[in-house]
Amino acid sequence: MMDVGRHPRIQLFTHSEVENVTGFVGNFHVTVRKKARYVDETACNACNECVAVCPVAVPDAYQQGFSSRKAIYMPFPQAVPSSYLIDMDACLGNNPIACGKCAEVCEKHCIDYDAKDEIVPLEVGAVIVATGAEVYDPTEYDEYGYTRYDNVITSMEFERLICAGGPTAGHFVRPSDEKRPLRVGFIQCVGSRSLSPKGNPYCSNICCMNTVKDTLLLADHYPDVESTVYYMDIRAFGKGFEDLYRRSKETGVRYLRGLPGNVREDPETKSLVVTVEDTNTGRRLEEEQDLIVLACGIVPRQDGGGVKHLLNLSQTADGFYMESHPKLKPVDAPSRGVYFAGCAEFPKDVKDAVTQAGAAASRAGILLGAGKVTIEAITPVIDTEFCTQCGICAKVCPYGAIRPPNVRTDKYPEVIEAACSGCGTCAAECPMDVISMRHFNDTQILGQIDALLEDHPEEKVLTFACNWCSYPGADLAGTNRSQYPAHARMVRTMCSGRVDEDFVLHALMRGAAMVLVSGCHHADCHYMNAVTWTQKRIEKLWNRLDRLGIRSERVQLEWISAAQGTKFAKVMEELDSLRKTVTVEEIEAAKPIIAAEFEKKAERLRKQRARMKSQRDKEEVVVG
Amino acid sequence: MAEKTLTFRCQRCGHEWEGPYDPKVAKERACPACQSNSARPLLHVKAPDKN
Numbered sequence: 225m226m227d228v229g230r231h232p233r234i235q236l237f238t239h240s241e242v243e244n245v246t247g248f249v250g251n252f253h254v255t256v257r258k259k260a261r262y263v264d265e266t267a268c269n270a271c272n273e274c275v276a277v278c279p280v281a282v283p284d285a286y287q288q289g290f291s292s293r294k295a296i297y298m299p300f301p302q303a304v305p306s307s308y309l310i311d312m313d314a315c316l317g318n319n320p321i322a323c324g325k326c327a328e329v330c331e332k333h334c335i336d337y338d339a340k341d342e343i344v345p346l347e348v349g350a351v352i353v354a355t356g357a358e359v360y361d362p363t364e365y366d367e368y369g370y371t372r373y374d375n376v377i378t379s380m381e382f383e384r385l386i387c388a389g390g391p392t393a394g395h396f397v398r399p400s401d402e403k404r405p406l407r408v409g410f411i412q413c414v415g416s417r418s419l420s421p422k423g424n425p426y427c428s429n430i431c432c433m434n435t436v437k438d439t440l441l442l443a444d445h446y447p448d449v450e451s452t453v454y455y456m457d458i459r460a461f462g463k464g465f466e467d468l469y470r471r472s473k474e475t476g477v478r479y480l481r482g483l484p485g486n487v488r489e490d491p492e493t494k495s496l497v498v499t500v501e502d503t504n505t506g507r508r509l510e511e512e513q514d515l516i517v518l519a520c521g522i523v524p525r526q527d528g529g530g531v532k533h534l535l536n537l538s539q540t541a542d543g544f545y546m547e548s549h550p551k552l553k554p555v556d557a558p559s560r561g562v563y564f565a566g567c568a569e570f571p572k573d574v575k576d577a578v579t580q581a582g583a584a585a586s587r588a589g590i591l592l593g594a595g596k597v598t599i600e601a602i603t604p605v606i607d608t609e610f611c612t613q614c615g616i617c618a619k620v621c622p623y624g625a626i627r628p629p630n631v632r633t634d635k636y637p638e639v640i641e642a643a644c645s646g647c648g649t650c651a652a653e654c655p656m657d658v659i660s661m662r663h664f665n666d667t668q669i670l671g672q673i674d675a676l677l678e679d680h681p682e683e684k685v686l687t688f689a690c691n692w693c694s695y696p697g698a699d700l701a702g703t704n705r706s707q708y709p710a711h712a713r714m715v716r717t718m719c720s721g722r723v724d725e726d727f728v729l730h731a732l733m734r735g736a737a738m739v740l741v742s743g744c745h746h747a748d749c750h751y752m753n754a755v756t757w758t759q760k761r762i763e764k765l766w767n768r769l770d771r772l773g774i775r776s777e778r779v780q781l782e783w784i785s786a787a788q789g790t791k792f793a794k795v796m797e798e799l800d801s802l803r804k805t806v807t808v809e810e811i812e813a814a815k816p817i818i819a820a821e822f823e824k825k826a827e828r829l830r831k832q833r834a835r836m837k838s839q840r841d842k843e844e845v846v847v848g
Numbered sequence: 849m850a851e852k853t854l855t856f857r858c859q860r861c862g863h864e865w866e867g868p869y870d871p872k873v874a875k876e877r878a879c880p881a882c883q884s885n886s887a888r889p890l891l892h893v894k895a896p897d898k899n
Contacts, residue, residue, distance in 0.1 A: 780859055
């Protein structure tokens, strides 16, 4: 942090917030709100005189509330810049000044009660999101008694209690009576790996090794303390971690496999009675501990939605930011020019966070060093002549790569090619059919459908497969030599979002018995949320087919990942069974109905285009 | 607004079930019987009131 603060080419904004981000890769316009510190950080030499006279004391968040700080304070000892700031919510004197003691004693006249937030505009080429995560709040685990019992604390609180710079100056005491505990119990997986409504289903990655480290710290400083770790599994998979775990056991730390069902307090001694089943022996135990430490998991930041919105990011079901590709682009955000470092992406330890930060910096460096961006070859082209400026294309674009139109200023939607990844959702959703995807345009895809259904279409299952998941899934089924019926015919699109309703109807009109639209699982979508538009579109199509009297089961939807070759084969088996139930009469009956639908649409477009043309001609005459 | 409960029908096996539905959020759904993703929300079919 000190190095960063001193680096001549790094501009560090602390106590600041990113308010707005516009633009795209290589050309981001960022607005930073530099919050007022009320202390001139360039003049302040952290002499501490102001702190000594400040009469206000509030709980110190850095010390987990175990001690207090003043209204004028330094957030933590190694803070950069090394200067104070005033917490105006707690300060007695701002406007009008009611106290002013800090200003009176400050010889360097650093205090400025009238300081204002500063708005700083920045032009940057790349953005690294390193917004971190939060510690799980274990209050909902009522059975452990956190907040009810003084001596049930979290692992973060334990860190402060045992730290030499902590509220007790490193003297390890329990909160109820400030006496040194002799028996300490650690409960693992609090808020992690939970399938109940309490907590989160994922493993938080760091809690096991943090507890192992804590037990070693205790054993090192206080050899007479008996430590017991209640766990379901110890996940010591990193370099040197197994050794650390072994060392912890060798120092006498007791590892008991079983998570406590209940913790209750002895009202007299304030000690805690833990009820637990040792799952290795099947015995139910009741054990007394002087202090319980809850190894709390990691959760995404509660305010993460703001950054998500600013940078057009997507989140996994867990709430952490989703990377562009878990294996091939693990530090890239789906939005180009945005990278991740640390727990914003998923809980990780220091080593992994540093590794990822290095990778993110390198990725950004490569981008900036090149000085130019290679854009996708597959981008949309908007024919503005017949665009109604409805704005649907801009709304559905997962990347915000289409500048929305404005009817009042007669501004048409504009594709930012550097930001576009080429999913084709805009083209599929355009009600006027004025968007054409380069290399995946309507003529090309309809041509493929026609060719695939040339012979015996009634025996075919026409499958639209996305480039990243479903198509490789089908490929894997082939390389695995999975057996499935030979009636599948594949049309590859970059994303299932490209699959226009008209493509499916066209295939049915050409006599395909079944149509399958397949794409990535929602959490794996390579185009952020494009797959959700596919789902909505197919749901609408099912209703439409029902209205037209066509069996909607002839159109199927499936999410198949690149690793699910077996699933692809299974789906093909199932669709083949369904295909056999579709009669030739049924297929033939549907053809004229769909043809009439296409004719109706063509007529609607013709009329609308004619209306637009005549309107434009009138405007030209007026201007002329 | 809380998610409402809706009846879904599997387009593959015909199984019907009830589940949460928010028209603004397209969640990945699978048929509890056959695991197919062709889970169709039946917007015109009201889920029975549990109360």
